[in-house]
Amino acid sequence: MCGIVGYIGGKEAKPILIDSLKRLEYRGYDSAGIALLDNESKIRVVKTKGAIKDLEPKIEKIDKIKKISSRLGISHTRWATHGKPSDENAHPFVDCHGKIAIVHNGIIENHLKLKDMLIQEGHKFTSETDTEVIVHLLERNYKGNLEEALLASLKEIKGSYAIVAMHVGEPDKLVVARNESPVVLGKGNGENLVASDVPALLKYTNKVMYLENREIAILTKDAVFVKNFEGKAITKEWHEIDWSIDDAEKSGYDHFMLKEIYEQPKAIHETMLGRLHDLNLNGILEREYDGIKIVACGTSYHAGLVGKYILEKFASIPTVVEYASENRYSELLSSKNLVILITQSGETADTLSALREAKRKGCRTLAITNIIGSSAVREADAYLLTRAGPEIGVAATKTFTTQLVALYLLGLYLGRNRGVLEPSEMQSYISALKQTPRVVQSVLDNADKIEKIAHEYKNISNAFFIGRGISYPIALEGALKLKEISYVHAEGYPAGELKHGPLALLTPEAPVFAIAVKDQTYDKMLGNIGEVSARDSPVIGVGTEGDKELEKLCDEVIFIPDIPPIFTPLPSAVVMQLIAYHIAKARGCPIDKPRHLAKSVTVE
Amino acid sequence: MKAVILAAGEGIRLRPFTYSRPKGMLRIANKPILEYAIESLVSNGIHDIIMVVGYKRERIMSYFEDGKELGVKIKYLTQAKQLGTAHALRAVKSQIDSEFLVLPGDNFIEPKLITEFLEGRGKVSMLLTESNVPSKYGVVKLVDNLVEEIREKPNVSERSMISTGIYCLPPQVFDYIEMLANMGKHDLTSVMQQMIMDNIEIVGVTTKRRWADAVYPWDMLKLNSAALQDAKFGISGVIEKDVFIKGKVSIGDGSIIRSGTYIQGPVAIGKGCEIGPHVVINPSTSIGDNVSIGPFSEIKNSIIMNDIIIGSASIISNSVIGDGVRIGPNFVAAEGNADVVLESEFHKVENIGVLIGDDSLLGSSIIAEPGTIIGASCKVSSGKRLNANIPSNGIVV
DSSP: OOEEEEEEESSOHHHHHHHHHHTTGGGOOSEEEEEEEETTSOEEEEEEESOHHHHHHHHHHHHHHSOOOEEEEEEEEEOOSSSOSSTTTSSOEEOTTSOEEEEEEEEETTHHHHHHHHHHTTOOOOSSOSTHHHHHHHHHHOSSOHHHHHHHHHTTOOEEEEEEEEETTOTTOEEEEEEBSOOEEEEOSSEEEEESSGGGTTTTOSEEEEOOTTEEEEEOSSOEEEEETTSOEEOOOOEEOOSOGGGGSOTTOSSHHHHHHHTHHHHHHHHHTTTSSOOOOTTGGGSOOSEEEEEEOHHHHHHHHHHHHHHHHHHOOOEEEEEHHHHTTOOOOOTTEEEEEEESSSOOHHHHHHHHHHHHTTOEEEEEESOTTSHHHHHSSEEEEOOOOOOOSSSOOHHHHHHHHHHHHHHHHHHHHTTOSOHHHHHHHHHHHHTHHHHHHHHHHTHHHHHHHHHHTTTOSEEEEEEOGGGHHHHHHHHHHHHHHHOOEEEEEEGGGGGGTGGGGOOTTSOEEEEEOSSTTHHHHHHHHHHHHTTTOOEEEEEETTOHHHHHHSSEEEEEOOOOGGGTHHHHHHHHHHHHHHHHHHTTOOTTSOTTOOSSOOOO | OEEEEEEOOOOGGGTTTTSSSOGGGOEETTEEHHHHHHHHHHTTTOOEEEEEEOTTHHHHHHHHTTSGGGTOEEEEEEOSSOOOHHHHHHTTGGGOOSOEEEEETTEEEOHHHHHHHHHHOOSSEEEEEEESOGGGSEEEEEETTEEEEEEESOSOOSOEEEEEEEEEEOTTHHHHHHHHHHTTOOOHHHHHHHHHHTTOOOEEEEEOSOEEEOOSTTHHHHHHHHHHHHOOOOBOSEEOTTOEEESSEEEOTTOEEOTTOEEESSEEEOSSOEEOSSOEEOSSEEEOSSOEEOTTOEEESOEEOSSOEEOTTOEEESOEEOTTOEEOSSOEEOOEEEEEEETTEEEEEEEEOOEEOTTOEEOSSOEEOTTOEEOTTOEEOTTOEEOSOBOTTOEEO
16 A cells, blocks of 8 residues: 655655655555655655665756755655556656645545546646645645645545645645544654654654544644644644564565564464453453454455354354455444454554444444554454564465464353353363464474475466365465465365366366365365366365375375364464465565555555 | 674484474573573673574574564574584674674573673683583683693593683684685684694683583573573562462463462463462473463473473473473373483483473373483373383374
8 A cells, every 4th residue: 555754854854755665665565756845945756666766766866966955855655546557646746836745645536526627727637646636626725824725625525545745835844634544643853754654653753643534733843733624623642652663674584474474473372362361352242242243354354254163163153254345335234243353454444444334333343453553443342452563574474363363262252251162161272272372383393395395386377275164264365375475376265166166277287275174074175185186186285183094185285283173274374374485485476565465455 | 793693503412302493492491592692792782693593593583583672683694504613604704894702502601701701802712611521522722821722522531621612703714714614624623723723822711600501401401490590580460369489480471370379489480371270389490481280280390391281280390391292180200310312322310300392292190200201292192101212203002
């Protein structure tokens, strides 16, 4: 998603804006740009399709002719939604007279209508973006005060946005507005910053303030004022962030993704720490529910699918799982439902819409997220934090397994409160859950074999992932991981569905990854593996340690430790991650920043 | 000054505990041995660390990350094949432009020892200490404070001066390392010996401060009891009513100590543990993270690593229990003197209990004789009496 940075202060703005922008690279982007107010009161804009590092030589070229010195500026990484990635469509945008510059994250829904109107009034557009209407509206509404112009313009705009604006006539301020898209302010010493996310600020300050929806902030060198869209002043607090910039370093690993895969035993342990004896979620687990709805996107959705098995088994509550982007059209929610939102960033636009919809319907809402202070945490009735630490790799790994741990905890306590789980059963599940960090560690300790298998299959162009029961979502997740980072076409299927179509696609060149752990679906899985090998497709099995029969049926087997079936998604998910990682690495793919993808999807 | 920590080694003689982790990641008083080395550097103002890693390097990297939590900056370099200490140093040549310190990652040292070494050092220096078992080390002949000769693992039995493997070296050492590598020699002892032959003065700084390295698994128990003497103590987590805690005891976040438990320090208990009710923990015991100990059990002078379940009414003394081990009720691991066979070497060991490798699964009512070594991922069914070693992945039915 787009990344925004703004700086006002006593230092040279350019290096700070570029450096902070690099801290937002993880969000994914296709073009970058910067606008600086120079010492001759001119706005200098440099933008480019491609990487931030492509921006730097372009600035140097201008610097050679005339050195730009600036104390105020904005920068932006763009993730294309309206208009293809190009120099013209990159932000920042300036108005017709070069007096105002803005950057924007989000989508302006009524931009076509506004654009027609502004063109008729004589404004000249230079891009295909929705964003550009904002700067021309500002130009039209500007009467000597930027914040008033912005407030007036926002009245005409529909959509989601985080906007940062500057004006040559007001070199002592930056103006920021938020609706739906995340933006955070940072308080420095004689300088203030604004950015889409905390990592961009951490080098300069650990004091941050989250802007809420329909709030506007005016940043000067020494102060920050916040108002609502009605112009009323609001007092807000600064939060201190306790993780530092170095959390984002790779510490010896080739990729953030691999580092994060290996952090899972610790992250899983941290997530259950102190929650195995009691789980207090604002009274939400003590209520009676008819049903649970889990809403999420992408990898979090797969965690939700596992969650359905967990909640139905542990707590006997009918549970449905829905993609957040499809959810808003559902009508059957009532106040007797619990709605669980799963979102790593807590800012996923689709999931937040679903959250708001659920609240309107009177449901209790629970957010499972990794980011404290995120929109999901602030808006839901209760939240359960995964303690995975910052995840930089675009492909979710440790946030997925910690989401599963959160769901196990939830299932166990709901089951206990509803009288479904006997104390002794509860105790034995808790014991097994406590063993999972170790189980995951042992998968990691035996990663050599997975790496070897991945090398054998690195040249594939199609792959299938199959599983049954609780392993089915893990098959989906395995396929998603592989396509995300290695660009191999991969499909996840319930094993029993193969014969209803996909079997036609099997060839000796398309390997099938089959998760066949020893649970109640095991015998049927062996049957499905037989169907596959009869079509000459190579089969790579993921099974329970010591399973000789599976070894006979498959070309290769990756074993996971023998644990109660309900917990096998944790180790099998790690196997899936390692398969995808090593295939992608062998193919030379940009693993941490796959093309077209963004870490935190803040548009709908 | 930069410091290079050599942490690529496997530690074969410390099996079964080194099957899944490098030697430096063995936990002593709930901290990896490597962490003690880093802390010693920090307290001597050295923050720039190059860590040479190899065997199971992910374990080191995911624990220390970039070193921020310990207040240092760690750069990792990988030594793919562990040919020797000098070979490991070749990898760091490009990172070094002035005098630097070399530290083995498996030494257990106190910070003052580094201070003394730095104060007494010359252009090329090595740190020496006296040992009763010199045949395991490089034995050094010292004249005044200059090293005259080093012999690697000689057949000597009387107490002698040995090399600790801690060096302070100038960048010129890399020329010698290259030269000896061309002759097929990859250990620092040979490099030093060559420098002596070329009349380069090597200062030997001797120390009487605590220096130990874990060579055999039972050495870990000695180190553990020494480290617990100096460990930091603090109690968090939940302590139920009628728990008796005496002496220096630390208990980590999220742990719960149930009623009637008696803990006599020094004892370290990690995060997320569940102890009791009615458990007795005697001195010099370290219990890692995420460990459950059932009612009426008694633990003494032992290392209980992470993610372990110990059933009720079990007695464990002078033992080392690896990650992920699950033990049923009524387990008895009593201490005694024993002849232990390790990697086909015989050892007479005093006061030893049992050694259990990672992820082994023990049924109920098992009695293990002193000196029994159970490998990693073994399965032992209930009611067995164990008096011989069980190889890794072994099954006792």
